[in-house]
Amino acid sequence: MDLNKVAKWSRILVLVGLLIWVTYESYMHQVLGGGKAPSIHALCPYGALESLYTLLLTGSFIKKIYSGTVVLLVLTVALAVLFRRSFCGLLCPFGALQEVFAKLGQKIFKKRFIIPQKIDQIFRYLKYVVLVLTVGMAWYYGSLWMAPYDPYAAFSHISVISSSIEEDPLVIFGFILLFITVAGSFFYDRFFCKYLCPAGAFYAIIAKISPTKIERNDSLCIHCKKCDKSCPVNIEIEKEERITTAECINCNDCVLACPVKGALEVKVARKTVHPIVMVILVVGLFFGTIGIAQLTDNFQILPLAVAQGEVIPIYEVKGYNTIEEATTLTGLTLEEVYQQLAIPKSVPKETQFKQISALVPEYSFDQAKANAGGSEAEGAASTPGTIDVSGIKGSMTIQEAMDSLSMASKDFYALFKIPETVPPQTILKEIVNLSPGYDFQQIKDELSVSASTEAPENTSGTVDVSAIKGSMTIQEAMDSLSMEAKEFYVLFKIPETVPPQTILKEIVNISPGYDFQQIKDSLQ
Template structure:
C-alpha cells in the first residue's frame, strides 16, 4: 500500500511539472514573452548551449536567461548525487512519454523491446546528438537545435499548425515519432535521442548513489525488469551502474521483497520516498531561493522609465510604448520612425504591427530606428542606405537585415563560401537573399544571432 502511494506521489509531481510548463509555454506563445517564459528558458539544455557564450563573451544567447542556468546547475547537482533523477522524477518530456506509454500498455497489453543488436547501438545515438548540438550551439551562439527539437515543437504548439510547420518542421516530425515510439517502447526519446539525458548519464557515472540488489532475498520474479522504463535487466545485476538508469525508483517500488532492492548513497540505504522528497526539495528549493534573492529570471526584465536600450536591443515582444520608453524617444516621433499611423494602438507588440500595417517588417523598422533623427518636413528627403560596393567596408555590427548575403560578403571582405559557414546556412540559399529573408529558407535564422556569429 505504501509503495503504491509513493508511486502516485511520483506521478503527481511529474504531472504538476508538465502542466505548469505547458501552461507557461501556451501563454508565451499566445500572449507573449514579456511575462511568460518560453520553452527554451525553462529547459536546462538551453543553458548548456549558451555556456560558451557566457564564458567567453559574458552574455546569454537569445531566449536564455539566468534562470535557465540555475535549472542547469540544479540538475547537474542532482545528476552527481542522485544520478538521472531529474529524468525519472521531474522531466516533463519524460512525463509525456510515460503518458503515451501507459496508453500503449492498455492498447497492446504488453511493452515491446527492440532486439539488442538494434537497441544497443541506438542508445549511443543520443551521445552523438549531444556532441553535435552543443558544438553548433557554441559555434553559432544560438539555439541551433530549435527547429529540430521535438520539445521546442511541443512548447510552440499553441501558435498553431502553420507555425509548427514553418518554424519546427523536423521538430514536429520528431515529436510525432516520439509519441508513436512511446506508445510502443518505454521512454523512447530518453533512451535513443535525448542529448540532455546523455549528458546526465555521463555525470551519473561518478555518482556515489546506486541501486543495489540483494541476491539472497531476490526471488527472480522479474517485476523489476518489467517496470524499468529504461529496460535495464535489474534482476541480473548486484549493482545498477548503467548510465541509462533514470533513478525513477520504479524497480524498487515494484519489488515484492522488502529491502531486496535499495538505493544506496555511500553504502547507506535511502527509501524511495526519501529519494523523491530530497530530489524535489533540491530542485524546487533551489528555484525558490534564487527567486527570493532575485537571481532566478526566465523572462526579460520589465521596461521601466529607467530602462535604456539601443535600437539593436529592441525586441518584437515589446510594445510601441515599451520601445519609446526604452529608447527615450517621444512616442509620436517613434510612430514616424516606424512609418506607421498613430491609429495603431501604442500597446501593440512590434511583431504584431503587421496586423494593422501589412507591409510592416520588424527588421526594417529596427534599421529605421538606428538612423539619425531627421526632421519630418516636406523639404528634407528621407535618407536611404548607401549602396554596397567593392569599396564599402563595414564591421559586423553595421550589417543590416536589408543587406543581401553577397553584400555582406563584399562589405566584410569575407569570401562568400566562408560567410555561408559563419552564418551556418546552406549554400543553397541564394546569395541575393536579404539577411532578414534567410529565415524563409532556415526557420531558426535570426539577424541578431548572425551578427554575433560574424564577430568571431
C-alpha cells in the same frame, strides 16, 4: 500508510505538475511574449550547457539563456552526481510527456513494446552523438543551434505551429521529431530519453560517478521479473546485482514493483534509502535551491526590463510589445511610434507588433524596424563617422570589441560587415578563417577614414546643400546629392533613428531640438 504507493504517486504528481506548468508557461510565452513569460530554452538546463563556452569566454549568455538557466544546469549536474539521472526520472517535463503517452499506449495495447535488443543497444548511442553535435555547434556558433530541430522547443510552440514555420521553416524538423517522440512513446516507454535526448546523455555520463545505485539481493529475489517489467528504459534488473548502467533514470519503479521486502533497494553510498525519501531529497533540493536563488536575485529567466528613465531605439522594440508600450520604451509619443514604424492608423494601440500583420496583411514589422534603422543595420553602419574604432584591435574577440564600443551585437556585426554565422567569441583577425576573404584591417581602415572625412565641417566645403529644401524627405535629399545614407545623416547631424522617409523640417517632431534650417545654414 503504504509508503510505496505514496512514493509512486508523488513522483507522478511532481512530473505531471511540472509538465502542466511548463505547458502553461510556454503558452503564455506565445501570448505575452518573451519579456513577460519565459521561453522553454530559459527553463531547460541544457540551454545553459549550450551557452557554457560563450559564458566562460565572454561572460555573457547566448540569446534566450539567463542566469536562472545556469542555476538549473548547476543544480541538475549536482543531482546527477548525487542521485544519478534523477532529473530525468523525477523532474523532466519532456520525460513526463513521454510517460503520459506511454501510459495511454499501454492502456490501449495492454502491453509494453520492446525494441529488439540488438537494434536497441545501437540506437542508445545516438543520444551521445546528438550531445556532441548539438553542444559543438552551439559552442561554435554561439547560439542555440539545435532550437529548430528540438522537439521540446516544438512542443512549446504547438499553439503557434503555422507562424513558427513561417518564421523559420527549419522548425518543421522539430515538429516532426515531436511527432516521432509522441508516437514512439505510445509503443515504447521513454522513447526520446532512451535514444535521442542529449541532456539525458549528458546526465548519464555524470551519473557514472554517483554513489546512488539500485541493488538486488539475490538470496531474497524470487525472480518474478516484476522489476524488469516495470522499468521504462528496459534494464534487465533481474540479471544484475547492482544497476550501474548509465541508462537508469532513477525512477525507482522497479523497487516499488518488487514484491519481496529487501530484495531490491535504492542505495546511496551503500545506505538503503526508501524511494519516497529519494523523491523528497531530489524535489526538495531542486525547488529549495531555486527558491534561494530567487530570493537572492540570482534566478533570472526573463530579459531585464528596460530600467526606468532609460529609452531604447524604436528598432529595438520587440514583437511582443504593444504599440502603446513602445512609447514608454522609446520615449516617443504614440503618434511618433505610428509614424516611425509606418503603422496604419486603423491598428489599435493595444496591438502587439507581431500581431499587426494579422490586421494589415501587407505590414511587415521587421521591414518597418529596418526602415527605422534596425535589422538591416543601417543603424550602426550609417554612422561610422560618429564611432571611433581606433581602439579596436585585431587581437580582440568580437564580444570584447562590442563591449568596448558599447554596441549591440547586430549593430557591430553590420558596422564591421561580419557574417552573422561568426560567433562572438571569435578573434577579429581570425574571422577570415571562418569567412574567407574577410579583411578586418581593411574594414577598420575604411571606417577610420570615413570617420575622419565625413565630419560635417570637412565635407561641407565640398557639398552644395543649397538645393536641399525642408519640404524634401531625407531620401529625396540624399538622392539629389547622390550621397550615401551614412554620409548624409552625419552631414546633417540626423539621429540614426529617424527613418529616411521623414520630411527634413519634420525631423524635429521625432528628435526634439533638431533644427534643419540652422544645420543647413551652417553647411553653406
